[in-house]
Amino acid sequence: MSVPPLRLITLDLDDTLWPCKPVIEGAERALHDWLHAVAPRLAEAHDIAALRRHRQRLAERLPHRAHDLGEIRVRSLRLLLARHGYRVGLAEVGLRLFLDHRNRVTPYPDVIPALHLLGRRYRLISLTNGNAEVQATPLNGLFAHSLNAVDVGAAKPAPALFERALALAGCRPEEALHLGDDPVRDVAAARACGLRTAWIDRDARPWPEDLAPPGWRAIDLAEVVGRLVP
Incomplete structure (x- = not known):
C-alpha cells in the first residue's frame, strides 16, 4: 500500500524550536x-x-x-x-x-530558515502545552495556525491538539508528520493519533526502552529539510 503524500507538518515549540x-x-x-x-x-x-x-x-x-x-x-x-x-x-x-x-525566545539557528523552506511545500501548525504566544515571538507569521492546550481544553499527550490541527488542515492523519522533542507527549502521542512522527533529539538522548521507536530521528530541523525538501 502506497504512503499518501505529506501535506501537514505539526511542530512542538518548547525545546523543539527554542530552548525552554x-x-x-x-x-x-x-x-x-x-x-x-x-x-x-x-x-x-x-x-x-x-x-x-x-x-x-x-x-x-x-x-x-x-x-x-x-x-x-x-x-x-x-x-x-x-x-x-x-x-x-x-x-x-x-x-x-x-x-x-x-515570549522572549531565541529560536535555534536552524529553525527560521527551515520553517521558511518547509512552509513552501507543507502546511505548518504549531502545537504546544505551554503558554508562549507565537505571534509575539520571532516565529510570527511562519505557521498557518498556532494552537495551545487552552485552545482545545487538554494538553498533550491527549489527542485534542493533534485532532484540531488535522481538522484545520483538512488532512487525514497519515498525511501529517509531527516533529517534537518529547518521546511521550510528542512522538508517542502523535503516533497514537495516526500521524507520522520524527523525534527532534538535539542532545543525543537515549530513547525510552518502554516506547516503540519514532518514525525517524533528527538532530535538528535542517536535517528534516534535507529529508523532505528536494
Whole structure:
C-alpha cells in the first residue's frame, strides 16, 4: 500500500524550536523581582522555587484546569497576594509581565530558515502545552495556525491538539508528520493519533526502552529539510 503524500507538518515549540529552560527562568526572575517591588512581604516569604511548588499543588487540586498554565499562575498569585494583604488584582498584572518575558525566545539557528523552506511545500501548525504566544515571538507569521492546550481544553499527550490541527488542515492523519522533542507527549502521542512522527533529539538522548521507536530521528530541523525538501 502506497504512503499518501505529506501535506501537514505539526511542530512542538518548547525545546523543539527554542530552548525552554532559560526563557522560563528569565520570566520567573522578572516576575519575582516585580513582586519584590509591589508585594515585598509575599516575595520575601516565597522565593521562585516556593512559588513553583505552590502552583504545582494548586494544579494537582484542579486537574480539570491544570492544562491552563496562565490560569493556574493567576490563581496562585491571587491566593498568595490575599494571604499577605495585597490587592488580588495585581495577579493579572503579574501574568502579563511574565508572558512578556515568556515570549522572549531565541529560536535555534536552524529553525527560521527551515520553517521558511518547509512552509513552501507543507502546511505548518504549531502545537504546544505551554503558554508562549507565537505571534509575539520571532516565529510570527511562519505557521498557518498556532494552537495551545487552552485552545482545545487538554494538553498533550491527549489527542485534542493533534485532532484540531488535522481538522484545520483538512488532512487525514497519515498525511501529517509531527516533529517534537518529547518521546511521550510528542512522538508517542502523535503516533497514537495516526500521524507520522520524527523525534527532534538535539542532545543525543537515549530513547525510552518502554516506547516503540519514532518514525525517524533528527538532530535538528535542517536535517528534516534535507529529508523532505528536494
